[in-house]
Amino acid sequence: MRLREGVFVDSFSLSLALQACGRSVDDRSGKRVHTLAVKLGFGLDLFVQTALIEMYAKLGTVEAARNILDEMVQPDIVSYNVLLAEYVRVGEIDLARRLFDEMPARDVVSWNTMIHGHATCGNVGAARKLFDMSCERDLVSWSSMIAGYARSRQSNEALMLFHDMQLANVRPDGVTMVSILSACGDMGALGMGNIVYEYIERNKIEVDVKLGTSLVDMYAKCGDIDRSLEIFNKMGVKDVLSWSAMIMGLANHGFGELALDHFSKMVSEGIIPNEITFVGALSACSHVGLVDRGWKYFTSMTDIYGITPKIEHYGCMIDLLGRTGHLKEARELIRNMPFPPDAIVWRTLLSACRIHKNVELAEEATVNLLELEPHVDGNYVLLSNIYTQNKKWDDVASVRRRMRDESIHKIPGSSSIEIDNVVYEFIAGDRSHPRSREIYEMLAEMAGRLKLVGYKPLVSLVLQDMNEQAKEHGLACHSEKLALAFGLLSTAPRSQICIVKNLRVCEDCHLAFKLLAVIYERKIIVRDRTRFHHFSGGSSLEEGLMFYLSKIEHTLRLPPHLLDRGLDQAIKGELETLFLDKVIAKLGLCVSVYDITNITGGFISPGDGASTFTAEFRLIMFRPFVGEILSGEVEESDANGLRLSLGFFKDIMLPVHLLPNPSKFADGRWTWDYGGVELPIEKEEEIRFRVHSINYPPIPVEQDKDAKPFAPMVITASIDYDGLGPTSWWV
Structure with a gap:
């Protein structure tokens, strides 16, 4: 650095030079400018000293910065605020608070700096105390406090403070709205999110890339993936975070193929994926079961993009391999990880072991998992379920004894639902709600309707030592069922219900929600800690049978003696005789007469005295969708292939x-030659298959005496995919 002859230097130019040295982290030049300032007589100048405070703090020597402040004859509030801001920037909150308390005077900048500092470090309580103490608040004060609540996932407090902000007539900006949208997404508060979006449009707040990305993320997290896609497609400019939010949202909703299409489109537009993008892509592969494609993305992180995979990426790959039955490969990947596996990795492997009934590997995963999380009840529940599946009752009892001896208590599940822009939270067995009596009456109604369609509670999931009736009651009072009951009571018929749960949805609730979606003709979306579960018309986008309601009108004759049972029961009995366990072309197999919605007629026929009625009713039908993955048993084998059975339906070819x-x-x-290893398909063996097609053959005019019985509905199955086939292949 050299000073030209004839160049006039004042405190202003020296201050700018010092600031430039600090921001460019040029220690050598900074000290030379400091020396020059002293030589020229500006060593005690207020502007120069303030610039020196900032420079030394940015150079990493906050002690030197504090020394300069202490040497100042009359430091002003700007000097204090500069050092205060630098303390906060480098995370020295205790030093910042000490300085704040020493300040002879404070302005709104001082208060905002401390509020922001405490909030950023996670001490939201201290930030709120300062916020409440401050006499003057501006937009930055409110935004900093709201952002602190949103970051610490105290979302309800963030939304309440936003309401107070509006009452105080402080107009939010885009930065505030990003925090509010984050809080809405965290809570699954779709109604509030819609209000925020309307506020943004009404007040013409500029939707830049960051705010647009926040809207995409919020709608995806609140269950409205269609609106999320709509906003994403409207964005004029998209960065890697925008694409990543969309890809993650689609993956979490189960739309794996669409998520991967977006990944490909992003790359084709020249956007380089980052770590978050790859988490979304790998999650999408896991939900769809694309093992080869998942490996391709995983290896491309290092080979093409120079990104070192983190534990989240390994976790996605282990989930993908585990879901598709590649348990040995999953275990090998854990061994080869460059860092110790965390509890999430071991729990992912344990969950895969439960799906594929691998007891030996499950026990290894549990040993490692309990070393990391010895008091988390869900780990014991998973292992117990695996023992139960394999009928190892002594081991089940051992797990229960260990839970009792070590005082392992279940983490309370909580579920929330938004009604009229208010979020209500329920815990298992909760009776604190003002409408508790109505909610439990609705639960009883739900249980009764489920029983009618053949639902049986999965009491094996309950590890507590209690009788079967108590276990059924415990399952019936899970938090998500309470939230659903309240939703059914509080929302219009056939409207969508969205529920957010803090833990994973249990298998029993998952099964019940499939049927309840049919029974109440609702689309139900449940967001748990891992993903979204969509239930519509009784169908989940994941594995499981597809049931749906079909409305039919039929005219029938009732002999007089049947009317002794009452008209409704008599007609229902006749309808069950006509339709139960029968196939209706294009509709599927009738598994139950659900209800009768209307009865007309009653005309008496001459001769036998029978009455003719026209009934409108609804049947619960079984018809899986093409591509759905089901589990059944091998019924028989011959040279033409195999016939599979679901128990109640056996025409699966x-x-x-x-x-x-x-x-x-x-x-x-049949035997599959897998790289020289022969893998047999045994009779009565459990087998996982994908629905390839569903056909309704025409009824033959006549049939040979020796021919197999006519099948009015035939499901064609396929096992030519990773993870399908006998479960013994993948354990």
Whole structure:
């Protein structure tokens, strides 16, 4: 650095030079400018000293910065605020608070700096105390406090403070709205999110990339993935965070293929993916079961983009391998991780072991998991369920004893639901709500309707030592069922219900929600800690049978003696005789007469005295969707393929061309040659398959005496995919 001859230097130019040295972290030049300032007689100048405070703090020597402040004859509030801001910037909150308390005077900048500092460090309580103490608040004060609540996931407090901000006539800006949208997304508060979006449009707040991305993220987290896509497509400029939010949202909603399409489009537009983008892409592969594609993305992180995979990326790959039955590969990947596996990794493996009934690997995962989380009840529940699946009752009892001896208590599940822009929270067995009596009456109604369609509670999920009736009651009072009951009471018929749960949705609630979506003709969306579950018309986008309600009108004759049972019961009995366990072309298999919505007629026929009625009613039908993955048993094998059974439905055909290649038939069974290892398909073995097609053959005019019974509905199955086939192949 050199000073030209004839150049006039004042305190202003020296201050600018010192600030430049600090911001460019140029220690050598900074000290030379400091020396020059002293030589020229500006060593005690207020502006120069303030600039020196900022420079030394940015150079990492906050002690030197404090020394300069202490040497100042009459430091003003700007000097104090500069050092205060630098303390906060480098995370020295205790030093900042000490300085704040020493200040002879404070302005709104001083208060805002401390509020922001405490909030950023996670001490939201201290930030709120300062916020309440401050006499003057501006937009920054409110935004900092709201952002602190949003970051610490105290979302309800963030929304309440936003309401107070509006009452105080402080107009929010885009930065405030980003925090509010984050809080709405965290709570799943779709109604409030809609209000915020309307506020943004009404007040013409500029929707830049950051705010647009926040809207995309909020709608995805609140369950409205269609609106999220709509806003994303309207954005004129998108950065990697925008694309990542959309990809993550689609993946979490189960739209894996669409998420990967967006990943490809992003790359084609020249946007380089980051760590978050790859979490979304790998999650999408996991939900769809694309093992090869998942490996491709995982290896491309290092090979193409120079991104070192973190534990989240390994976790996604382990989930993908585990879901598709590649348990050995998943275990090997854990061994080869460059860092110790955390509890999430071991729990992911344990969950895969439960799906594929691998007891040995489950026990290994549990040992490691309990070292990291010895008091988390869900880990014991998973292991117990695996023992139960494999009928290892002594081991089940051992797990229960260990839970009792070590005082392992269940983490209370909580579920929230938004009604009229107010979020209500429920815990299991909760009776604190003002409408508690109505909610439990609705629960009883739900249980009764579920029983009518053949639902049986999965009492094996309850590890507590209690009788079957108590276990059923405990399952019936899970927090998500209470939230659903309140939703059914509080929302219009056929409207969508969204529920947010703090833990994973249990298998029993998952099964019940499939049927309740049919029974009450609702679309139900449940967001748990891992993903979204969509139930519509009784169908979940995940594995499971598809049931739905079909409305039918039929005219029938009732003999007089049947009317002794009452008209409704008599007609229902006749309808069950006509339709139950029968196939209706294009509709599927009738599994239950759900209800009768209208009865007309009653005309008496001459001769036998029978009455003719026209009934409008609803049937619960079974018809899986193409692509759905089901579990059944091998019923029989022959040279043409296999016949599979679900117990109540046995016309599932697995033809030769949909077996994995190469397969051969010998000695009455099929065997898959997997790289030189022969994997057999045994009779009565559990098998996972994908629905390839559903057909309704025409009824034959006549049939040979030796022909197999006519099947009015035939499901064609396929197991030529990763993770499908006998479960014994993948354990």
